[in-house]
Amino acid sequence: MRYRKIVEPVVSITSGPDEIENLNNALNLLPLQNLIDAGNTVVITPNFVKSKPPQSGTIVGPNTLRALIRYIKSKNPGRIVIAAGSGGDPTPKVMSDNGIDKVISEEGVEFVDLNYGPYVELLLDDCLVKSTKVNDLYEKMDVLISFTQMKIHEEATVSLGIKNIALSWPPAEIHGFPKKNLGIHDDLHNFIRAMAEKISIDLTILSAQEAMIGTGPSEGKPINANMIIAGTDPVATDTVGARMFGFMPQGVNYLFQCAKRGVGTGELKNVTIKGIPLQQAELNFSTLAYGYGIALDSNGIKQMVPGKS
Numbered sequence: 001m002r003y004r005k006i007v008e009p010v011v012s013i014t015s016g017p018d019e020i021e022n023l024n025n026a027l028n029l030l031p032l033q034n035l036i037d038a039g040n041t042v043v044i045t046p047n048f049v050k051s052k053p054p055q056s057g058t059i060v061g062p063n064t065l066r067a068l069i070r071y072i073k074s075k076n077p078g079r080i081v082i083a084a085g086s087g088g089d090p091t092p093k094v095m096s097d098n099g100i101d102k103v104i105s106e107e108g109v110e111f112v113d114l115n116y117g118p119y120v121e122l123l124l125d126d127c128l129v130k131s132t133k134v135n136d137l138y139e140k141m142d143v144l145i146s147f148t149q150m151k152i153h154e155e156a157t158v159s160l161g162i163k164n165i166a167l168s169w170p171p172a173e174i175h176g177f178p179k180k181n182l183g184i185h186d187d188l189h190n191f192i193r194a195m196a197e198k199i200s201i202d203l204t205i206l207s208a209q210e211a212m213i214g215t216g217p218s219e220g221k222p223i224n225a226n227m228i229i230a231g232t233d234p235v236a237t238d239t240v241g242a243r244m245f246g247f248m249p250q251g252v253n254y255l256f257q258c259a260k261r262g263v264g265t266g267e268l269k270n271v272t273i274k275g276i277p278l279q280q281a282e283l284n285f286s287t288l289a290y291g292y293g294i295a296l297d298s299n300g301i302k303q304m305v306p307g308k309s
Contacts, residue, residue, distance in 0.1 A: 002142075002200055003200060004200045004201070004202050004232070004233070005034065005035050005036075005142075005143060005202045006031060006032070006034060006035060006202065006232040007232075007233075008031060008232060008233075008272070009231070009232060009233035009236040009264065009265040009270065009271045009272065010029075010030055010031055010231060010232050010233070010236075010271070010272045010273075010274065011229065011230070011231035011232075011233070011236050011237050011240050011271055011272070011273050011274070012025075012026045012027075012029035012030055012228075012229070012230050012231065012273075012274045012275045013026070013227065013228075013229050013240065013273065013274070013275040013276040013278070013281045014026040014029070014227070014228050014275045014276065015226050015227050015228075015275075015276055015281070015284060016226055017226055019061065019063075019064050019207065019209035019228065020063065020064055020067040022209065022226070022227065022228040023064055023067055023068060023071075023205065023207075023228050023230075024067065024071065025228075025275070026205070026228040026229070026230040026275065027071055027205075027230060029230075029274040029275055030203075030230060030231070030232055030274075031232065032075075032203070032232075035075070035143060035202060035203060035232075036072065036075040036076070036077050036142075036143055037142070038076050038077075038078070039077070039078035040077045040078055040079075040142035040143055041077065041078060041079040041081065041140055041141050041142050041143070042072050042075075042077045042079065042080050042081070042141070042142065042143040042145065043081045043082075043083050043137060043141040043143065043144050043145065044065075044068060044069070044072070044080070044081070044082050044083070044145045044147055045082075045083050045084055045114075045144065045145065045146055045147065045164060045165055045168050045169070046059070046060045046065055046082065046084055046100075046147045046148070047059055047060055047084075047147070047148035047149055047159075047164050047168070048060075048084040048085075048086045048091055048094040048095065048100070048168075049086055049087055049088050049094075049167075049217050049218060050086065050087075050088030050089050050094065050217070050218045051086075051088070051089040051093050051094045051097045051098070052218055053098060054098065054149075054210060055210060055222060056210070056212075056218070056222050057149050057151065057210040057211055057212035057216075057220065057221075057222035057223070058149065058212070058217065058218045059094065059098065059149065060147055060148065060149060060207060061098075061207075061209075061210075062098060062099045062100045062102070062103045063103075064207065064209075065082075065100065065103055065147070066103045066106075066107060068145070068147060068205070069082075069103070069107045069109055070107070072145075073107075077143075079110065080107075080109040080110065081109065081110045081111070081112055081137065081141070082104055082109055082110065082111045082112070083111075083112040083113075083114050083135070083137055083168075084113070084114060084168055085113060085114030085115040085135075085168045085169060085170070085171060085172060086115070086168075086172070087167060087172060087177060087178040087179045088177070088178055088217075088218060089177075090115075091113045091114075091115055092113065095111075112135060112137050114134070114135050114137075114168055114169050114171060115171045115172040115173050116135070116171060116173050117133070117135060117136070117171070117173070118135070118136045119133035119134060119135060119136060119171070120133070120134060120135075120136045120138055120139055121133050121134075122134055122138070122195075122198045122199075124191070124194035124195070124197075124198065125194055125197060126190065126194065127187060127190045127191055127193075127194040128183050128186055128187035128190065128191070129182065129183045129184055129187060129191055129194075132170045132174075132175070132182075132195075133170075133171060133174055134169045134170065134171070134199075135169070135171065138169070138199070143202045143203070144165070144199065144200065144201050144202050144203075145201075145202065145203045145204075145205065146161040146162070146164045146165050146201045146203070146204045146205065146234070147164075147205045147207075148160065148161055148163075148164040148205070148206060148207070149206075149207050149208075149210060149211060149212060150206050150207065150208045150211040150212070150225075150229075150241050150244065150245075151211065151212035151213075151216035151217055151220065152212060152213050152214060152215070152216050152220060152245055153216045153217055154215050154216065154217075155185060155188050156188060156189070156192065156252075156254065157242075157247065157251065157252045157253070158238075158241065158242050158245055158247060158252055158255075159216055159217050160204075160206055160237070160238040160241040160242065161201060161204035161205070161206060161234050161237055161238050161241070162192060162196045162201065162204075162234050162235070162238050162254070162255070162258065162263075163192050163238075163254070165195065165196070165199055165201055166191065166192040166195035166196060166199075166254075167179065167184075167192070169195065169199060170184060170195075188254075189253040189254040189257070190254070190257070192254040193254045193257040193258050193261070193263070196234065196235075196254070196258050196263045197258075197261065197263055201234040202232070203230065203231075203232065204230065204231050204233075204234045204237040204238065205228065205229075205230045206228070206229040206230070206237065206238075206241045207227075207228055208223075208225035208226070208227040208228070208229070208244065208285060209224060209225070209226060209227065209228070210222050210223070210224055211223050211224075211225050211227075211244075211285075211289070213245070213289050213290075223288055223289045224288065225244070225284070225285045225288045225289060226284075226288070227244075227276075227281065227284065227285060229241050229244075229281075231271075233264040233265050233271070234258075234263070234264050235249075235255065235258045235259050235263050235264025235265055235266050236264055236265045236266070236268065236271045238252075238255055239255065239259070239265075239266050239268060239271075239304075240268065240271075240273070240278065240281075242255060243268075243278065243281075243282055243296055243297065244281065244282060244285040244286070246286070246294060246296060248296065248302065248304065249266040249304050250304065250305065256304075259304065266304050267303065267304045268297075268301045268302075268304075269301050269303065278297050278301060279295045279297045279298055280295075282294065282295040282296060282297060282298075283295045
């Protein structure tokens, strides 16, 4: 396992009707000057779980993916790879049905279907699934970016940046569609935590331009929350994302375990939050989602475990 390129936990929150503008503003608030070195292999894993349009809140949008690719290009990497492994439909179908294959071709970047090899094997700690094969791109990447829609999830509680990587990288060629044949979903939260311990996420981007409430990952209600959350620490970023749905980290088992085991920072008092204040973001999101403003942090940022220092 390689270490994250940026250790400092910084999360940005931006809002507005234009998702691309929100994305660029969110990235510009982060200390990304040392994220990409000349010649690096940068891998972007978008959420391509099923062939439904971005407006459904199921997958990321092609135009915003294009904007992210262009942002990465400005940092002069050696190689940009879009790497995804859909669990609901063949990955190429998700891409062609939504114009994503056209974006990849026009931008001149590579695509790797994570549902197939060649493979290397990851040994997983304290998990029912003792190991999984993943594409050998794992050993070649210098920077990993998780880019996903924000969703409530029927099994994982929330689907955010960590879960996006944990379920995109195991190959459907081996685990089956929708990746349930070898036990992932029998111990899902531990599996997500174990994968997070093996695959370092350098930059997490969560889109709530079209988020999903109700029953995700693909059958819930889309809501336009006009928000991007981005961060250098995957646990901190997902902790902020979970707050929008009303969850503390301990309400999302894999996220709480990731924080306890040092994958990242779950205590938001130790995180630099830029852009929109956390309380205001929570109010904005809940008002657009439910028609009622709710802020967990209305009286200041809550501690991950109350009463603990």
